[in-house]
């Protein structure tokens with residue numbers, strides 16, 4: 001937990017934060033409405049004797065009373081997909097519409113890409129891209145199991161992604177669920193901080209800046225880009241969005257979130273960020289008994 005000490009000045013109730021980081025997480029799943037309604041899924045869980053609790057902010061997110069959520073009948077049939085509760089936030093903030101063109105530029109293993117497809121009633125195009133070929137097979141497997149037929153998979157570096165392969169020249173919406181130092185996954189993965197270093201934060205921040213810039217360039221004017229990470233480091237969060245504000249045509253916009261959260265920070269380590277970054281959400285483990293996440297919503301401007 002030592003690396004997390006650097007966030008003492010920005011996290012309210014820091015002791016509660018540290019205590020929450022040490023507690024294991026529950027077993028969350030998302031109902032895959034491409035295959036079954038929430039009602040049908042709850043019936044199926046009741047039939048197989050698996051208890052559940054629905055998340056207050058999103059009835060499609062369930063905490064299951066079983067240690068093996070992947071071995072239930074509902075999971076086997078693709079009615080549910082194991083996905084951390086906070087991990088379901090970015091697609092909801094992206095708010096895609098059926099029929100749109102959406103780019104999930106860092107998509108493997110596909111939890112959010114298949115959630116985006118479900119939010120679009122599996123109508124439209126979700127281009128699910130990842131640069132890691134090994135992780136692409138998991139993405140394809142999940143898309144097939146969950147019946148997400150609107151998904152098209154590509155394997156490329158998002159930083160210089162070419163749209164030449166498509167018959168359109170911009171996406172309506174883009175999700176950047178960026179590679180990161182994963183500090184916020186400590187409850188799910190107790191080893192998450194074992195290889196932590198400031199050097200790693202700074203190198204991954206460079207990659208994140210390249211990806212967010214290409215995401216904005218590939219999204220139409222008036223379109224939406226959501227930037228998310230499962231980490232707390234402002235270098236990988238507000239500083240990346242600040243870089244995008246300085247280099248690309250975009251602005252930070254507000255969004256409603258039914259989950260308790262803290263605003264984005266506007267000062268860190270001697271750097272000052274645009275005040276609009278307060279509209280970003282920092283979701284800490286002690287606030288809703290979840291993992292940690294950062295989410296910012298951008299509108300592409302002229």
Ligand SMILES: C[S@@+](CC[C@H](N)C(=O)[O-])C[C@H]1O[C@@H](n2cnc3c(N)ncnc32)[C@H](O)[C@@H]1O
Nearest residue numbers: 106107108109110111112131132157158177179
């Ligand atoms: C946080 S994970 C994405 C999780 C995924 N969105 C989900 O919900 O299942 C970040 C992903 O970014 C991919 N990645 C890293 N660098 C990339 C790059 N330059 N271009 C595209 N993908 C990249 C990694 O392979 C990894 O799968």
